[in-house]
Amino acid sequence: MDVTTRNGLIARYRSGYDEVVAAQAGITPAELDSADADGWTARQVVHHLADSEWTSALRLRKLLAEPAPVLWAYPEEVWARALFYDRRPIEPSLAALKAARQTTLSILEHLSEGDWAREGWHTESGRYTVERWLEVYAAHAYEHAAQIRAVRGR
Numbered sequence: 198m199d200v201t202t203r204n205g206l207i208a209r210y211r212s213g214y215d216e217v218v219a220a221q222a223g224i225t226p227a228e229l230d231s232a233d234a235d236g237w238t239a240r241q242v243v244h245h246l247a248d249s250e251w252t253s254a255l256r257l258r259k260l261l262a263e264p265a266p267v268l269w270a271y272p273e274e275v276w277a278r279a280l281f282y283d284r285r286p287i288e289p290s291l292a293a294l295k296a297a298r299q300t301t302l303s304i305l306e307h308l309s310e311g312d313w314a315r316e317g318w319h320t321e322s323g324r325y326t327v328e329r330w331l332e333v334y335a336a337h338a339y340e341h342a343a344q345i346r347a348v349r350g351r
Contacts, residue, residue: 198328203313206335207305213338214295217246220342220349221287228349229287237277239345244282245273246341247290250297253334257301259317260327261308266317268325294338305331 221229221239229240237245252271259266277283312327319325 206331209335211302214298216342217338220345224349231348233344233348239348240287241277241282242341242344243287244285244290246338247293248276250294254297254301257330260315260330261312268317268319270321
């Protein structure tokens, strides 16, 4: 991946939190708990984003600090049920999303070319590099912001 592409992805990662906040700004209680075609509500999506961001933050740290780490997938639907995604307030999860992104950005800004080439093994995706991590999580918040907007438009 060239530096220009990488910097563009970092910028997208940096703005992901703002995209999610904009998507749910002014959301009504009915919109917050209205499900999409896959059965996810905006409330559940926000909680998923927070948990996913902390999981992704740990994955990046493992990629950078451990030799050939294994990055475990997790059952998102199970987490949603077990962690009460359907009834918790979203404000703490938005704060967690913001904090995870801020702390991770401060790491991304210090990476060397060698760091970007580090890799591990994801239990669902296989070979997983730091650059692949960035591609996935630069898009993640935007994808879910679009999901929130779609739920609101139903």
